[in-house]
Amino acid sequence: MMKFFCVYHIDALGQQQGAATLPQGLGFTPTNAAAQYVYPTMDELAKMLFPVTEHFRVDRFIGLGVGAGANVLSRFALCYPEKVDALILVNGYASQASWTEWAYQKWNAWYLKSGQVTAAVEEYLLWHWFGTNTLETNGDLVAVYIDYIKTMNAVNVGHFISSYIKRTDLGISRELDPTKKRNVTNFRCPVLLVAGSDSPHVDESVEMNGRLDPTNSTWCKFDCGGMILEEVPGKLCQTMRLFLQGLGHVPTLRATTT
Numbered sequence: 001m002m003k004f005f006c007v008y009h010i011d012a013l014g015q016q017q018g019a020a021t022l023p024q025g026l027g028f029t030p031t032n033a034a035a036q037y038v039y040p041t042m043d044e045l046a047k048m049l050f051p052v053t054e055h056f057r058v059d060r061f062i063g064l065g066v067g068a069g070a071n072v073l074s075r076f077a078l079c080y081p082e083k084v085d086a087l088i089l090v091n092g093y094a095s096q097a098s099w100t101e102w103a104y105q106k107w108n109a110w111y112l113k114s115g116q117v118t119a120a121v122e123e124y125l126l127w128h129w130f131g132t133n134t135l136e137t138n139g140d141l142v143a144v145y146i147d148y149i150k151t152m153n154a155v156n157v158g159h160f161i162s163s164y165i166k167r168t169d170l171g172i173s174r175e176l177d178p179t180k181k182r183n184v185t186n187f188r189c190p191v192l193l194v195a196g197s198d199s200p201h202v203d204e205s206v207e208m209n210g211r212l213d214p215t216n217s218t219w220c221k222f223d224c225g226g227m228i229l230e231e232v233p234g235k236l237c238q239t240m241r242l243f244l245q246g247l248g249h250v251p252t253l254r255a256t257t258t
Contacts, residue, residue: 006251012045013158021155024113042167046075066090068164083187086247088192090228091201094170094208105165116216123147133198134225165231172211191217192243199226
């Protein structure tokens with residue numbers, strides 16, 4: 001299906017493979033040599049996408065984001081609705097971090113920013129990605145991500161996690177009265193929201209779905225954990241195909257057997 005589109009993959013600051021390590025404490029600026037280094041907020045990361053679209057002369061696009069990436073794309077679509085044709089959000093969050101999430105991830109970020117990937121950090125990341133059921137039933141896939149954890153830049157991931165747990169609420173709300181819709185914040189583009197039945201994030205996905213406009217949104221739940229692209233790629237691909245065809249794209253693309 002991807003042959004029908006020009007695909008741009010965007011990493012958050014410092015999250016690309018081989019990225020230089022970001023400062024752990026004090027950073028430096030031309031005007032203040034002792035300025036505290038601060039990783040961009042989720043809103044700032046979203047706004048960083050605009051010059052990318054300008055550079056590549058992308059007038060409009062269909063955004064596909066997972067987890068924190070879905071949150072960044074959501075913020076971009078709310079800020080620059082004229083740029084986004086549609087959103088496909090996997091494990092999307094509309095709310096700010098819960099106290100439980102904040103506490104766990106704050107502890108993880110502290111270790112990561114000091115360059116340590118402890119057993120507890122690894123265990124939490126795997127649960128965050130997969131959920132308990134997949135951890136117990138798909139050892140081969142989990143092993144791939146255990147190896148990935150060993151290669152990631154721990155300091156940079158720590159900065160990213162710190163930014164994500166400080167995220168603000170998207171501020172969207174459902175309004176069914178057509179005369180009042182212009183007075184509430186919500187997506188102007190069609191949205192496909194996807195979650196796994198055994199995902200640790202399924203409740204947050206349900207909560208976000210309850211705040212979307214039902215006239216331009218679709219919610220799907222698959223029988224898998226949190227890593228939907230890796231666990232049930234065929235089913236997700238078929239869902240995306242139907243969603244895109246509903247928007248008038250890839251009309252000749254047929255379903256494939258999985």
